[in-house]
Amino acid sequence: MDRRHSPLLTRRGALRLGAAALLAAPARGAAAQAGGEYESHGLSIFGDLELPVDFDHFPYADPAAPIGGTLILERPATKNDSFDSLNGYILRGNPAAGLELLFDRLMAPSLDEPDAVYGLVARSVRVSADRSTYTFFLRPEARFHDGSPLTAHDVAFSLEALKKDGHPLIALPLRDMTSATASSDHELVVAFAPERPRELPVLVASQPIFSKAYYQAHKFAETTLEAPLGSGRYRIAAVEPGRYVVYERVADYWGAELPVNRGQGNFATIRYDYFADAGVAFEAFKAGTISLHEEFRASYWATGYDFPAMRQGRVEREEIPDRNASGAQGYFLNARRPIFQDARIRRALVYAFDFEWTNRNLFHGAYRRTTSYFENSDLKAEGPPGADEVALLEPFRDKAPKEVFGEPFRPPASDGSGQDRALLRKASDLLAAAGCTRRDGVLLLPDGAPFRFEFLQFSSFYEKITQPYIKNLRLLGITATERVVDSAQYKRRVDEFDYDVRTERLRITHSPGEELRALFGSEQAGIPGTRNISGVADPVVDALIAKALQARTRAELATVCRALDRVLIAGAYWVPHWYKPSFWLAYWDMFGRPARAPRYDPGVAQTWWVDTDKAEKLKMTGR
Numbered sequence: 246m247d248r249r250h251s252p253l254l255t256r257r258g259a260l261r262l263g264a265a266a267l268l269a270a271p272a273r274g275a276a277a278q279a280g281g282e283y284e285s286h287g288l289s290i291f292g293d294l295e296l297p298v299d300f301d302h303f304p305y306a307d308p309a310a311p312i313g314g315t316l317i318l319e320r321p322a323t324k325n326d327s328f329d330s331l332n333g334y335i336l337r338g339n340p341a342a343g344l345e346l347l348f349d350r351l352m353a354p355s356l357d358e359p360d361a362v363y364g365l366v367a368r369s370v371r372v373s374a375d376r377s378t379y380t381f382f383l384r385p386e387a388r389f390h391d392g393s394p395l396t397a398h399d400v401a402f403s404l405e406a407l408k409k410d411g412h413p414l415i416a417l418p419l420r421d422m423t424s425a426t427a428s429s430d431h432e433l434v435v436a437f438a439p440e441r442p443r444e445l446p447v448l449v450a451s452q453p454i455f456s457k458a459y460y461q462a463h464k465f466a467e468t469t470l471e472a473p474l475g476s477g478r479y480r481i482a483a484v485e486p487g488r489y490v491v492y493e494r495v496a497d498y499w500g501a502e503l504p505v506n507r508g509q510g511n512f513a514t515i516r517y518d519y520f521a522d523a524g525v526a527f528e529a530f531k532a533g534t535i536s537l538h539e540e541f542r543a544s545y546w547a548t549g550y551d552f553p554a555m556r557q558g559r560v561e562r563e564e565i566p567d568r569n570a571s572g573a574q575g576y577f578l579n580a581r582r583p584i585f586q587d588a589r590i591r592r593a594l595v596y597a598f599d600f601e602w603t604n605r606n607l608f609h610g611a612y613r614r615t616t617s618y619f620e621n622s623d624l625k626a627e628g629p630p631g632a633d634e635v636a637l638l639e640p641f642r643d644k645a646p647k648e649v650f651g652e653p654f655r656p657p658a659s660d661g662s663g664q665d666r667a668l669l670r671k672a673s674d675l676l677a678a679a680g681c682t683r684r685d686g687v688l689l690l691p692d693g694a695p696f697r698f699e700f701l702q703f704s705s706f707y708e709k710i711t712q713p714y715i716k717n718l719r720l721l722g723i724t725a726t727e728r729v730v731d732s733a734q735y736k737r738r739v740d741e742f743d744y745d746v747r748t749e750r751l752r753i754t755h756s757p758g759e760e761l762r763a764l765f766g767s768e769q770a771g772i773p774g775t776r777n778i779s780g781v782a783d784p785v786v787d788a789l790i791a792k793a794l795q796a797r798t799r800a801e802l803a804t805v806c807r808a809l810d811r812v813l814i815a816g817a818y819w820v821p822h823w824y825k826p827s828f829w830l831a832y833w834d835m836f837g838r839p840a841r842a843p844r845y846d847p848g849v850a851q852t853w854w855v856d857t858d859k860a861e862k863l864k865m866t867g868r
Contacts, residue, residue, distance in 0.1 A: 288446055303356070337468050339736060349454055366454060380434050401427045404435070422445060435449055479510070567827050572618065577778040584696065619806055622755060634811070740774045
């Protein structure tokens with residue numbers, strides 16, 4: 246499974262926070278003003294904030310946590326198994342891990358709430374009666390690391406820079422921010438277009454703040470290995486591209502005692518070590534070079550932890566529930582390619598993948614089959630559509646596949662043999678219905694060309710999964726190959742749509758808004774670096790996304806997403822893999838942590854700390 250250590254708002258995580266209703270009710274605890282205005286200490290999607298205006302700290306943080314020690318995390322072989330830039334907010338380059346640690350934001354996310362943010366640089370926000378203008382009131386004590394004041398002018402500059410030159414995942418949503426103006430040093434006025442996405446105010450409040458003065462001497466839109474000027478809890482201490490990046494805690498950090506920060510950021514140093522091979526990274530963890538390891542390989546979790554430190558109780562292993570929407574992982578088919586433009590051909594490939602054999606023989610039965618784009622959430626389509634879904638889908642009855650009005654397609658369970666003949670026969674029937682023919686054992690497309698395609702991979706990890714699948718495809722007469730490329734070439738090819746099939750995990754939030762357009766909208770299908778992996782370009786999908794963006798309650802949004810799920814499933818844009826609703830963590834027994842974890846994250850880098858007594862026993866006091 247593909248997950249990142251830091252799920253904050255950088256590059257592909259830019260839309261993580263989801264959607265604040267177009268005409269949302271004031272948040273709980275907000276101060277009502279005359280004429281329908283209100284002022285609040287935070288923002289959320291549908292006006293729901295769990296914490297009152299006078300909260301002291303997040304419930305999952307311990308204000309008495311000690312400060313010190315080092316957290317060392319590994320970056321194993323992934324799409325970013327190296328880095329060449331310390332600018333994580335533009336399309337160019339592979340950015341280093343952890344860059345979100347450098348920058349403060351107007352408001353900070355709560356890891357207990359899927360889409361709420363509370364005042365950080367901004368102490369509060371005033372929302373106009375028509376919800377078109379948000380005025381943020383900044384704390385005058387905010388500072389950059391060089392001691393210079395952080396003002397509304399810096400925030401306005403940052404938002405305009407991201408809108409103009411930022412990564413498309415950030416820049417495109419910001420297009421409906423019509424202006425960001427500093428009316429004084431400590432007052433920022435942000436205006437939005439009338440039909441802007443629901444989540445845009447939350448997204449704006451969550452963007453990193455850059456120094457305007459610093460970027461008068463530096464080019465924002467270029468990659469760089471010069472450590473940028475930040476204002477956050479950490480600054481860069483050391484960098485060696487391809488090997489490591491080290492962050493040190495800022496001793497005089499201006500916001501350390503704010504409610505959104507108390508009890509968090511307790512490590513004196515956070516270091517990311519890079520490894521070209523996941524196995525080598527795990528050996529480094531076993532040797533004590535890495536202090537905490539998040540496991541993504543079921544075979545390792547089942548059999549790889551019988552080593553001396555584990556047997557001696559010096560290493561702990563834990564499974565923590567993952568309440569996040571799992572989204573969708575699988576082989577995504579590039580429907581921009583002529584070979585994949587027929588949904589029947591795409592659906593045939595689903596029948597050829599034997600999940601049951603793969604799960605039992607390669608993953609020790611650890612995973613569940615993914616069947617929805619909104620897996621592990623209440624947005625998932627289940628059973629026949631209800632009356633509310635039918636009402637949404639009825640205008641598209643002549644445009645959408647008939648199956649969207651019935652049970653959603655579920656990948657069939659195989660006999661577990663690895664080559665289920667009944668399922669391969671169904672695949673063959675679908676291919677024939679699409680106009681494919683066989684000659685001398687070779688499957689020919691309707692135009693007479695042999696059916697050939699390539700799996701583009703960024704790691705050899707998937708080879709053991711893909712090769713048995715390729716064998717089944719060969720039984721159908723399809724010639725499939727697998728190609729593993731380095732991270733730089735992978736990124737270039739992905740950005741330019743130069744792939745047939747790629748393995749990916751789409752993360753979708755609990756309250757999706759603009760991210761739906763980024764993932765599935767026709768407009769996004771042709772934009773370099775897009776998250777619309779398969780090139781979905783369906784007017785029905787676009788219409789449902791538009792309705793999702795207009796939903797004013799959580800219930801309305803859930804109904805639209807279930808209908809959207811049905812249409813996407815019917816489109817057969819992917820061969821579903823699997824999911825696991827938990828985090829697998831292994832760590833050297835040197836940490837302390839609060840009484841409970843956040844609801845939507847293990848909270849390691851945010852809330853854990855080094856327990857000096859435990860570390861002394863392990864002889865790891867420097868860690």
